[in-house]
Amino acid sequence: MRIFTKSIIIFLLLTINNLNANENSERNEITKNLRCLICQGQSVYDSDSDFANSMKILVDKKLDDGLSKKEIYIYFKEKYGDWILYDPGINKNTYLLWLLPILIFLFGGAIIVKSFILKK
Amino acid sequence: MIYSVVGHYSLILGLCAGLILIFFSIQNFKNTNQLDTKILSFSFLQLFFVLISFLSLIISFVISDFSNETVFNNSHTTKPLFYKISGTWGNHEGSLLLWLLVLTLFIFIFLLRTKNQPIKYKILTLGFQQVIIIGFFLFLIQTSNPFNYVFPVPEEGLGLNPILQDPALAIHPPILYLGYVGSSIIFSSALAATTLKMISTSWAVHIKKWVLISWIFLTLGILLGSIWAYYELGWGGFWFWDPVENVSLMPWLALTTLLHCILVLERKEILTSWVIILSIATFTLSMCGTFLVRSGILNSVHTFANDPERGLFILIFLFALIFLSLFIFFFFHQNSKDNSSNFFWLSKETSILVNNWFMMYFLSVVLIGTVYPIFLDVISSQKISVGPPFYHKLIAPFLIPFLFAMAIGPRLKWIRSDFKDKIYLISLLIISISISFFIVKNFNTNILINTILISSALYLFFITLRDFFNKKYKNFAQNTAHFGFSLLILSILFNNLFSSEIITNLKVGETYDNSKTKIVFESINQKKEKNYKSIIANFYISNSEGINNNLSPELRIYNQPNITTSEADIKTTLMKDKFIVINLVQNQDYFNVRYQVKPFMMWIWLSVVMISLGGLVSFLQKRI
Numbered sequence: 001m002r003i004f005t006k007s008i009i010i011f012l013l014l015t016i017n018n019l020n021a022n023e024n025s026e027r028n029e030i031t032k033n034l035r036c037l038i039c040q041g042q043s044v045y046d047s048d049s050d051f052a053n054s055m056k057i058l059v060d061k062k063l064d065d066g067l068s069k070k071e072i073y074i075y076f077k078e079k080y081g082d083w084i085l086y087d088p089g090i091n092k093n094t095y096l097l098w099l100l101p102i103l104i105f106l107f108g109g110a111i112i113v114k115s116f117i118l119k120k
Numbered sequence: 121m122i123y124s125v126v127g128h129y130s131l132i133l134g135l136c137a138g139l140i141l142i143f144f145s146i147q148n149f150k151n152t153n154q155l156d157t158k159i160l161s162f163s164f165l166q167l168f169f170v171l172i173s174f175l176s177l178i179i180s181f182v183i184s185d186f187s188n189e190t191v192f193n194n195s196h197t198t199k200p201l202f203y204k205i206s207g208t209w210g211n212h213e214g215s216l217l218l219w220l221l222v223l224t225l226f227i228f229i230f231l232l233r234t235k236n237q238p239i240k241y242k243i244l245t246l247g248f249q250q251v252i253i254i255g256f257f258l259f260l261i262q263t264s265n266p267f268n269y270v271f272p273v274p275e276e277g278l279g280l281n282p283i284l285q286d287p288a289l290a291i292h293p294p295i296l297y298l299g300y301v302g303s304s305i306i307f308s309s310a311l312a313a314t315t316l317k318m319i320s321t322s323w324a325v326h327i328k329k330w331v332l333i334s335w336i337f338l339t340l341g342i343l344l345g346s347i348w349a350y351y352e353l354g355w356g357g358f359w360f361w362d363p364v365e366n367v368s369l370m371p372w373l374a375l376t377t378l379l380h381c382i383l384v385l386e387r388k389e390i391l392t393s394w395v396i397i398l399s400i401a402t403f404t405l406s407m408c409g410t411f412l413v414r415s416g417i418l419n420s421v422h423t424f425a426n427d428p429e430r431g432l433f434i435l436i437f438l439f440a441l442i443f444l445s446l447f448i449f450f451f452f453h454q455n456s457k458d459n460s461s462n463f464f465w466l467s468k469e470t471s472i473l474v475n476n477w478f479m480m481y482f483l484s485v486v487l488i489g490t491v492y493p494i495f496l497d498v499i500s501s502q503k504i505s506v507g508p509p510f511y512h513k514l515i516a517p518f519l520i521p522f523l524f525a526m527a528i529g530p531r532l533k534w535i536r537s538d539f540k541d542k543i544y545l546i547s548l549l550i551i552s553i554s555i556s557f558f559i560v561k562n563f564n565t566n567i568l569i570n571t572i573l574i575s576s577a578l579y580l581f582f583i584t585l586r587d588f589f590n591k592k593y594k595n596f597a598q599n600t601a602h603f604g605f606s607l608l609i610l611s612i613l614f615n616n617l618f619s620s621e622i623i624t625n626l627k628v629g630e631t632y633d634n635s636k637t638k639i640v641f642e643s644i645n646q647k648k649e650k651n652y653k654s655i656i657a658n659f660y661i662s663n664s665e666g667i668n669n670n671l672s673p674e675l676r677i678y679n680q681p682n683i684t685t686s687e688a689d690i691k692t693t694l695m696k697d698k699f700i701v702i703n704l705v706q707n708q709d710y711f712n713v714r715y716q717v718k719p720f721m722m723w724i725w726l727s728v729v730m731i732s733l734g735g736l737v738s739f740l741q742k743r744i
Contacts, residue, residue: 035505041363042356043507048686048703048714086507093502097492101514105481112473116465 030059030072033086043086124188127176128267134169134224135257137162138250145247152239155231159246163231166253167224174221177266178208186277189268190214196279196680198651206290207280212414212430213266215293220256222294222301227253230305230330237326244312245305251444252304255437263430279680282652288348296341296368300406302334303371306378310399311445315452319392324385331382332739335375339732342368347725353686353701358724361511363418366490367409370483374402377479380472387534390469393455394476400445407438417494464536471529478522485514516573523576523609526602527583530595545583552578574613580606597741601734607727611720621716627709636664639715652678654687657702657711671700697721 031045036052044052044059062072076084088094141162148156177190181204186192194211195204203210209218227249234242260266309327313319345368350358359365378398381391411434412418463469489506496502528545556574584603588596622639624632632639640660647654655675662668674687684704691698696719703712 033507033509035507039354041360042354043360046356046360047354048701048712050706053712081503083503083505086505087509087513088504088506093496093500093504094492097488097506097510098514100488101481101485104484105477105518108477108480112477 026069027056027059027063030063030069031056033073034059034076035084035086037080037084121185121187123176123180123183123185124267124269127173127180128265130169130173130176131257131261131265131267134166134173134220135254135261137166137169138254138257141166142247142250142254145243145250149240149243149247152243155239155242159243160231163224163228163246167221167228170217170221170224173266174208174217177214177217178205181205181208184277186275187269187271187273188266189270190266192270192274192277194280195277196651197276198680199280199285200650202287202290203280203285207284209293210280210284210289213260213264215297216256216260216264217266218294219297219301220253220260222297223249223253223256223304226301226305227308230309234326237323238316238318241309241312241316241318244315245308248308248311249304252308252441255441259430259433259437263433276680279651279678282676282678282681282683282685283352283354285651285678286348286352288344292341292344292348295337295344299334299336299338299341299375300371300409302330302337303375303402303406305330306334306399307403307445310396311448314396314448317452317454319385319396319453320389321386324382324395328379328382328386329739331375331379332735335372335379336732336735336739338368338372338375339728339735342372343725343728343732346728350721351688351690353688358721361489361506361508363490364413366486367405367412367418370486370490371402371405371409373479373483373486374398374405377476377483378402380475380479384469384472388469393449393453396449396453400442400449404438404442404445407434407441411435411438412490463534466532467536468529468532468534471525471532474525475522475529478518478525481518482515485511489514516569519609520572520576523573523580523606526605527580530598530602531583548582548586549575549579552576552582570613570617574610577606577609577613581610597734597738599734600737601731604727604730604734607723607730611723611727615718615720615724618720619716619718621714623712623714625705625710626713627711632713637715638662639713641711641713651680652676659700659713659715661698661700661715669698671698673700673702675702675704692722694722695719 028045031052032043034044034055036042036044036047036049036055038051039047039049042052044055046052059072062075067075073085082088082093088097090098141159144156144159144162148159177188179185180188180191181195182201184191184195184197184204186195190211190213194207194214199207207214209215227246230249231242231246306327309330310319313323313327342365345365346358349355349360349365356362378395381395381398384391385395411431414430414434417431489510493504493506496504553571553575555578556571580602584599584606587599588603622632622634622637624639626632626639626641628641628644630641638661642658642660645656645658647656654677656672657674659671659673660668661671669691671689671691673689676685676687677683678685686701686703688699688701690700696717699716699718701714703714705712
């Protein structure tokens, strides 16, 4: 059993060593969060349309200019509206969106805990 | 022409059979010595009529009968036969007819295969199912008749959307529908059992088979859709948290929860109300999905035509069904209070409760994420996007305790349990954490949550893996499914962390070279098919490990309708996929080349297959 587990671990480590970490990751992270406005449900990162390609160049340029991730998002938001960002962020429009699932989770937990307390 | 007439009238006859069946059911219900043979024959007749109607539509497509509006809108004479046939359900009308066919098929099988259950229950289930069937008949005939005429008869059809001209179209919708519609049987049966106050362990044993069938098909249907979205460009990869993907995931989550509850109900009469609610929810969510997709509220390739009338019909029908089921639930259901619902906090029951708790949370995340933007748009006309980052943020942290619970839960005993072989459990935990720490540190993706998430998935992986070789441990079905799930999470995470890509512009004869990879653009071929012209680019790719591949992505210019699509070429191996796409750069002889290496893709598919295999094993197992 021990040998088996060990061999699995060694195998995993070997395969992992062959993998390459993603290089220009900040640019990818940003473009993955931008909606390709002319596509049907696709991010700028995934799309190869002209629109997406020019957006990628624009993001590169903004990064070269020294803008942070946040500033780039704000730039695009002002230009195209909230619609362009896949991450809705927390603001007055989205409090409910973020909080409701959490509240449901807490509520569910409360029901389970209560059922145990009631039994005793 | 003649086939449209045959098809149309068989639909009407099928509807009549439905009404007659309701009449017989009521009669038979009063006098219940045995099941009226007429009921069985009329169910068969209904299935037969729908089948005839469906076959007529297929024939209309095969012979390109453009006097039929559906054929005219979605077919073309130059389309290959294969897509003429599968194009039958590649449109709104045809897919609904397929839905109806599966509905009638399932209730017929249900009547045939259900033995040892009270006659009243069978009749009542049939009755509820007929309500759904008749609703769909009316919907089909009223708002989306597949057999409408076009006059004068056009010479040529408008053609099928090229994106849908894919082998996956032949199999993805039917498999998914088997899953969706299977949930309708669970719905009807739960309502019937509630009305007759027979929600019990024996009912659970009986309905479990149906839950498993729909669950297996739904899982495979989602998998097929995911594979299709992976290689089809423009759909955002294998899973993009797109609303259409979400609407198939929601019934799956509800069904998976139901499956686990049924496991408890099989042994003890607890959680009865919860099981009923879940049965209702699963089917309602399937219907909701149809509504959201077909009404044109969500825009996607599944939205064949935006017709508010259709949306309204489904919405009314949906509310009627919800109202009916709530009425039955509140008036007929009695919670068995006296029953011994006492179990220790550390027991299998608790672990299943925890499963339910988390699954409902995931369901609520997906549901709220999908419908919230729609409501916000209606109320304040503010458009927001809720995309992958939202789901990742809300789901990933909760996945960690969930995965640990999945590892430990099945090892607990019913009613009361304590931890055995603690040392073993803890040592595996330490191994998992150290491996994932090594992985994440080595590739300086310095995110804490990745480490913990990989640890928890690895933990589940090791525990389930070891249990395969543990003779004392008998639940092979559960173990397979849980093992598959751990593998799925690991593959997705590794795929996400270690994918790499090269984007460049190349012209024929040019070479791209960085230290690791060399891409040679060798040549271009042109090919002419019946329904499209294609430009095939040939690439020779070698990497530092000395592995060479020839890849040939394609650009297709379809004639009917005139659309250019880009077809990726994918070299699949066990450990990684090599994925290459080309696109035209405007007014130049350069091509935009995108080359991606995606590790563990194969394992994502394999692990989902393994998950459904777990379901299949459980389905075939005799109850111990």
